[in-house]
Amino acid sequence: MYNIEFLKRAGSVEEAIALLIENPGARLISGGTDVLIKLRHGNTDFSSLIDINGLPELRYIKKDRDGNILIGSGTVFTDLIESELIRAEIPILKDAAQSVGGPQIRNVATIGGNLCNGVTSADSGPGLFVLNALLTLRGKDGEREVSMPDFYLGPGRVDLKPGEVLTGIKIPAKEYNRFFGYYFKYAMRQAMDIATIGCGVSLKVENDRIADFRISYGVAGPVPIRCPETEKAVLGSDISPGFLEKLSAAVEADVNPRTSWRASKEFRINLIKELSKRAAVKALNRAGEEIK
Ligand SMILES: Cc1cc2nc3c(=O)[nH]c(=O)nc-3n(C[C@H](O)[C@H](O)[C@H](O)COP(=O)(O)OP(=O)(O)OC[C@H]3O[C@@H](n4cnc5c(N)ncnc54)[C@H](O)[C@@H]3O)c2cc1C
Numbered sequence: 001m002y003n004i005e006f007l008k009r010a011g012s013v014e015e016a017i018a019l020l021i022e023n024p025g026a027r028l029i030s031g032g033t034d035v036l037i038k039l040r041h042g043n044t045d046f047s048s049l050i051d052i053n054g055l056p057e058l059r060y061i062k063k064d065r066d067g068n069i070l071i072g073s074g075t076v077f078t079d080l081i082e083s084e085l086i087r088a089e090i091p092i093l094k095d096a097a098q099s100v101g102g103p104q105i106r107n108v109a110t111i112g113g114n115l116c117n118g119v120t121s122a123d124s125g126p127g128l129f130v131l132n133a134l135l136t137l138r139g140k141d142g143e144r145e146v147s148m149p150d151f152y153l154g155p156g157r158v159d160l161k162p163g164e165v166l167t168g169i170k171i172p173a174k175e176y177n178r179f180f181g182y183y184f185k186y187a188m189r190q191a192m193d194i195a196t197i198g199c200g201v202s203l204k205v206e207n208d209r210i211a212d213f214r215i216s217y218g219v220a221g222p223v224p225i226r227c228p229e230t231e232k233a234v235l236g237s238d239i240s241p242g243f244l245e246k247l248s249a250a251v252e253a254d255v256n257p258r259t260s261w262r263a264s265k266e267f268r269i270n271l272i273k274e275l276s277k278r279a280a281v282k283a284l285n286r287a288g289e290e291i292k
Contacts, residue, residue: 002039006048013057013165017140019050020163026050028165030074031108033101034117058112058167061085067173073112073166078103080111090171091286092127092181092200099123099185102192112166118156118223125224126200127183129216132175139164152223179204179212182282184275188262195219196263199275201283210237215247215279220255220272227254230276239289247280248273 006026010016020026026048029035038046052058058074061083069089071080080086080097087094100106100114100123114122115135125148134145140163151159160166181202187193198218204211213234218224233250237243257268281291 002036003042003044003047004039004049007051008049009051010055013052013055013138013167016050016052016055016165017138017163020165021140023048023050024162028052028116030110030113031076033105033109034113052165053108063089067177069171069173069176071111071169071171073115073168074110075112076108076110077101077106081106090127090131090176090181092130092183092202093124095183096123096127096185096198096200099183099187099195099198105192111169115151115169116158116160116166118152118154118158120155120219120221120223121194121198122218122224123183123185123195123198125218126198126216127181128169128171129224129226130181130200130202130214131171131179132214134170134172135166136168136170137161137164138167143167145170148224149226155222176202180283180287182279182286184279184282186271186275197257197268197271197275198224199272199279201276201279203280203283203287205239205284205287205289208238210234210239210243215251215276217255217272217275219268220257222256225255227251230254239284239292241291244277244280244291247276251276 008019027046029049029051030053035046058072060072062070077097077100080093111124114124129148135151137144179202183200185195185198187195195218200216202214213231215227230250234247255272257265259265
């Protein structure tokens, strides 16, 4: 049984904001793939709903005049997989989208819902962290932009003020131009399973050296995280087995996974070290490089 007391359809973002303000206990529903599971489990926080599913103003993937890539919060994972722009410029988000659930889920689940649920296993988290993505939040007083690290406040908690809607995601041109990335998800099953560990890497190679390096994990802490010490440790490395060894040795100090029924902390640390290397090798391959 779904204990829905109130459901109103918003015809626009402005209307969704007005409905959220008029109905302070109400929550947004987009694809509903998280919300309906919560309702099914008797969670009464979601019994008053404002439906923004399929609003055209929230569903787009485009480039602006400055070369920034803009993704609407209501974009579903299938859109990301099928987008030529995503494939050509930021395939790390295609990797992430392809790893989510199964086809039925990917046809309805949105990238905005994936971020706003605040969970550490969200597959779009690590890719957006290494791309230094900015999130646009709109409320009654206008828009504000927040970074990924600032958006995640804690497990299941994000920086959405009452009456705010996540409208879009911006990948600034300088954060993806000449970068190559890859997202590697380890799950207990090949499909329809959430990440035991997810790892995103984005790197830049200049003069046969690592000129910029970014690494982020899901499920390596209470929310998705970047690994600043690891990133510093490998900067300037040559493209050699030594780089991969330095990377996997450094990363342990940046993470804090826990034991759950899905995997022990020790197993997760092994995965974290291994996936750092695998994701880095795949990102290097996309850059046209091989470990020498
Ligand atoms: C069978 C199954 C498999 C799954 N597999 C995966 C997986 O492999 N990887 C993964 O990461 N997730 C997975 N999920 C979880 C889920 O599909 C994703 O998190 C999805 O992206 C949520 O998007 P949604 O549009 O369905 O969100 P909804 O359920 O509609 O909303 C989720 C939360 O976000 C809020 N919200 C939604 N849109 C906005 C907005 N624009 N502004 C502000 N708040 C908003 C809602 O109020 C709610 O709190 C799975 C779920 C199911 C049921």
